[in-house]
Amino acid sequence: MATGSALGPAPDGAGSPVVGPSGAPAAPAPVGPTQPDPEAARSTLLTEPGVVQRVVCAAFAWAVTIAPAAFSRAGGWGERSLAVACLGVGVAGPILMPTRKKIGRQLGISAFLALATVVWLLTPSALDPSRLDTVRAGIGAIAWGVYAFSWGEPWRFRTEAPQDDAGGVLRARSTLPPGAVPVTAAGVLAGLALIVVAWSVRDPSRALLAQAAGVGLAVAVVSASATVAIARAKARRAPVTSLPREALRAVIALLVVAMAGAALLVLRT
């Protein structure tokens, strides 16, 4: 990844090609040990895979969940200083990762999480459920999820996988049916919507149950939509003329329970 300094123009004009007496480019003169350019080193550091994504994700999680608590009325100077230190280690950890991996991980993960926890413990009134905004809480949960993913495998936009010339091209045994991705994406969106609905339950005695149910139902919807999206290809292998008996039973059970429940609801009201 150190191509930035290698391709950049040299300050003394050595970047222009040296032409020999015959007009052909002369061989480059042997160069001794050079001092690393700090500017180039900095740019190289930022192009290391994972550095920028971790810095951005830590700053995002900090801005959504830590800063509002520390810089609210509930936080004093101590809490604010700790919050700033938290941001500092969250940024310093990823930057140190390419050169000092162990220290970088300890700062970027352990120290960042520890300081965030301390800030939250010191500002309990800012995190009171009655004051918690649903949308901000949801964004905060996503921000911490993204932060956790950012410390996994770095996102690489360019893969440099070794190519095996001896082996043939591996082909997938089957392809996804048309519309599989939109169906699964719709299932994921529906699952997220269910979690948002569960978060909007304000009654404290039911909120926990609703959130637990929301997570379980979201998982069920996502997995069912994925199953439906993929199973359509398997079902194509044989001509379908009617519904299978089990499916017919399930549909009839659905209709019977729906009508009976609706009638009971009407009678109760």
Added chain:
Amino acid sequence: MSRAIDILAILLVGVAAVAFGFGLSALGDSQDFRAIYLMIIGGLALRASTEILRPRGGAA
């Protein structure tokens, strides 16, 4: 026929998601009977959607 079954399966997943959403909303409004009813409907709709597209035993 195959296309109709595909659409029915996708529709049932949508019905399940909507039923679950209204069920959660009813749970928050302290309407327990309605919440349980809607969640059972959602569960049955999900089961029906996957059963419809399950490959038949004889075809394997």
